[in-house]
Amino acid sequence: MxxxxxxxxxxxxxxxxxxxxxxxxxxxxxxxxxxxxxxxxxxxxxxxxxxxxxxxxxxxxxxxxxxxxxxxxxAGYAPRFAETPLDDPAMEAVREAMERLLRGYEPYPALVVDSTYTVVAANRGIQLLLEGVPEHLLAPAPNAMRLTLHPEGLAPRILNLPEWRADLLAQMERQIALVRSAELRSLYEEVAAYPVPAPPGGTQAVVGGGVPSLALPLRILHEGQVLSFVASIATFNTPMDITVAELAIETFLPADRATADRLHALIG
Structure with a gap:
């Protein structure tokens, strides 16, 4: 005993x-x-x-x-941290802060996900990249991992998919090692089993061909041109609510001038 x-x-x-x-x-x-x-x-x-x-x-x-x-x-004590739904009136300040941040980052892509990569907010830069993705992947509560790695999602457009896929799966593995989440484990098993599409070929015009050495870039095809990004992830400092603690803001910084110019031309 x-x-x-x-x-x-x-x-x-x-x-x-x-x-x-x-x-x-x-x-x-x-x-x-x-x-x-x-x-x-x-x-x-x-x-x-x-x-x-x-x-x-x-x-x-x-x-x-x-x-x-x-x-x-x-240990026999009461829980200390609340878990307030994001649509609760008490979370209005958090929602407004996220929306301002996402708008302010435009025309560059940015989105907010929860602990299982459900997209809770996204800006026009993300919407630009998702053009042409089928509706069943964009239905309410879309999942960022499915959108990226599903063979009908962004995966066929990502020029360095094997490297980017490996990085995303490793990120999920690190998260699973820290939290006991059956939902996250199920998501990982699902997306890891997706077939890996062959890289797109026959690109006529290429934008942003340079690959920075400081971080793994996301190189994605959009309307016959290549856009190159370096991603970063931020979280709220010292959160006192589980919902807020599990939100992550992912931003995509242009990795070259050509990508930045292209986004400004498309979104302004």
């Missing part, structure tokens, strides 16, 4: 997070203003951590907000 309790208690869970972050008990203790002895007692179940100690350790271990709630519940 004791072994079962230890295997499912807050201590082993905290130890698992510490090991994932590759941090020693001493290092964590120094960061959290504690002692290695106390951290050891917490991890083995010999000491019951206070609510504040759990939150402090979670902060130094960079544990996702949803998982912090789970740690608190396992």
């Amino acid at each position: 004791t072994t079962v309790a230890l295997d499912t208690g807050v201590g082993p869970l905290l130890r698992g997070w510490r090991e994932r972050r590759r941090i020693s008990q001493l290092e964590l203790a120094l960061r959290a203003d504690s002692s290695a002895r106390h951290i050891s007692f917490v991890e083995t179940g010999r000491a019951r951590p206070s609510e504040q100690m759990i939150l402090r350790l979670a902060d130094h271990l960079d544990i996702p907000v949803r998982e912090r709630n789970a740690l608190l519940v396992v």
